Amino acid sequence: MGNRLIDLQHITKIYDGHKVLDDLNLYFNENEFLTLLGPSGCGKTTTLRILGGFETPDEGRVIFSGEDITSLPPNKRQLNTVFQKYALFTHMNIAENIAFGLKISGKSKTYINDKIKYALKLVNLDGYEKRMPDSLSGGQQQRIAIARAIVNEPKILLLDEPLGALDLKLRQEMQYELIRMKNELGITFIYVTHDQEEALTMSDTIVVMNQGYIQQIGTPEDIYNEPTNAFVADFIGDSNIFPGIMLEDKVVEIFGIVFHCVDTGFGRNQPVDVVIRPEDVELGTPGTGTLDGVVSHLIFKGVHYEMEVTACGREWLVQSTKMHPVGEQVSIHVDPFNIQIMNKPESEDEEAVVLDV
């Protein structure tokens, strides 16, 4: 990853009295695959539209390679967008679609033809020049939308939930394709999605957003293993989130039972949130773990079994390759490394958000 390419500084955007983005600060590096991840209404698409020039922020500045481009119209920006529903020009064939931006900027015919060939090759659709957009499948239209954007050699490609309309299999295929294209082109991809799996698979950096605020920025590993708050933990994969009390360094109490963990620096007798991933809950014969419970639900999920265990009056979500039938008495053990301690959200507002999700 290279230098800073684009900077969002103190961005605020208000729609009908509602703050969609509140003092957002974020930067993007060269040759980075960055994903804006969050539930609908979290401000991720608005952020993307501000980058693309389709919205002007009410406050704050957009800096591109040291230049203020906050009020520059989209056609003057060195970045291109792949739209949610592709937005191919339905009255033009594929070649004309791809050539659109190049013709506008007055490129020569041979240059344009070379570019079309190159772009179609890149997206694995050689020979589709004369087809109409309507005659292509969703996945193919998606590739054309990407081809149309990248022939203009943007420094940044913005992708607005580009895989949302595709079915699961195609979506997984396109995820690999996108990573390949990004590496081949060596440009920055800024990707918007609400699909955490997509984000984890493709990104160099994930920005988790909620209600107009950035919740966490980090690598996929950081985000998954060390969520900074209950919202991120809950949004990224399934989690057990329990209220606990940090008795002292490396000792936490949940429902009156003492667990050992590796976190320090929370002080003494502090209320905290405790996150335990379902795959980190180990089940054994009663009496061999930290506490005992009864299996109350069982679903076969293909790769593993998903179970709910009732212990201390709470449901514990457990994923395991070993099946325990409903009604079986089990013990629960969690490795200290797998217990993640988080500060309680500070404001009531943030707490409400957590409950919402």
Add this chain to the structure above:
Amino acid sequence: MYRKSLSYPYLIWAAAFIIIPLLFIAYYGLTDKSGAFTLANLAAIATAEHSKALFLSLGLSFLSTAICLLLAYPLALILSNSRFGRSGFIIFLFILPMWMNFLLRTLAWVVLLDTNGVLDSLFQMLGLPRFKIINTPAAIVFGMVYDFLPFMILPIYNVISKIDVNVINAARDLGANSFQTLYKVIFPLSLPGIISGITMVFIPSLTTFVISTLLGGGKILLIGNVIEQEFMKGTSWHVGSGLSLVLMLFIILSMILSSKYDHGEGNVL
């Protein structure tokens, strides 16, 4: 694309040639020759001659609207169920006749309906009673139905053809027979089209003066004829405007009615 200024030429045009002219009618209708305020022009509707014309107009236009609805509904159903509905057939049916001048089209019925005309001769040949309706109110209703039927068919057809086939399938699936499906599902869903069709037929029928002139033999006066004469024979613009205001009351009533039921689905186009 988003520029508000794009609407300015239209808004200026609409103010000058839609709103202001209507204000003129209101002004003339509510004043006398000296320019003083009066309700006498509105009250002029109560004179025997005028109220007779108004009631006759109301009667004939109710009748022709009802006939149009009865004729159009089955046709709209048939069209929406057949491949004709999808081709340019609809255009042929309704737009093409407009290229034969409206007055001539209506006048042609004189030839067809006349005593010893085409239909009368046909009836005689078949041994049926004589067909003498020219210069009667019946001929006027006939002309109204002929001229305005397309305006009933199109909105109903538009609404029916947009009903999701699966809604109809669901009704059948839940045990409704085809009559129940029509009565309980298709009919209520097509109401916006029906309402829109009714206004599109009722208002021109109520206010026409051409059809009554052409097919009524000049002896039958509708409210439209009365107003036209007030203006073109130079009798009194004030009384003419006053009667127009009365007429507009009916128009506004049916506009309110249609906007209440119709949220744009029932458009003629």
Add this chain to the structure above:
Amino acid sequence: MIRKTISRIYLVLIVLFLYAPIGTLMVLSFNDSRTSVKWGGFSLKWYQRLLENETILAALGNTLLIAVLSAVIATLLGTSAAIAIHHMKKRSQSICMSIVNIPMLNAEIVTGIAFMLLFITMGNLLSIVGIHFEMGFGTVLIGHITFNLPYVVLSVMPRLKQLNLSMYEAALDLGAGEGQAFFRIVLPDIMPGVLSGFLLSFTMSLDDFVITHFVKGLGADTLSTLIYSELRKGIKPEMYALSTIMFLAVFVVLVFINLRPQEMSMTDRRR
């Protein structure tokens, strides 16, 4: 099966009803006898005389000129209005749409006399400052533009609603200016609506009698007003000949358009 047969018969009857007068007029245009009641044998003489009838040809010229001009101007005004209205907030949008609908829903006779009062008052006011203004070609044109406008707006509106706004944004994103994006992307997409608005306007203008009747003043006869003024004396059969020619011309054009490969309308529907 029975239901299908009945449907067919019903359809045929309605078509007969709608086209009987048109057929009648066509037959009359070939009738050698002057009266419309008797068949005097086949003849093309009315077509010949039509070419010599300057009154009718002048009215035809007026009619076509007004139809073309009013349709063009209404299409320009109406399309830009539709675009602006489409982007308005809900409230102002519904107010504007009610205004748009007035000329279509209001009775023609009311629209006609409203215009007449406006134009005569305008003439009186202008004569005070020494400008001569009276009803004629110009006022007929204004009237026709006004009643054509709703047809244009209502034809273009659904197209705009279907228009994928991100197509416009994509064009901007790829470097097009607002004008380029409009003319290259938006306009081609709403073109079918614009065209049908234009054609509807043209047809409505051609077929209008009532409004023209009130605003034409002394000059500027169109075919409709000419026919109306001939009512007493009896309609000249040349008029039947002219109507037949116009009708058949449009018929041929429409058949030609509809017999073209259905490709266009197929893709339209998928959208």
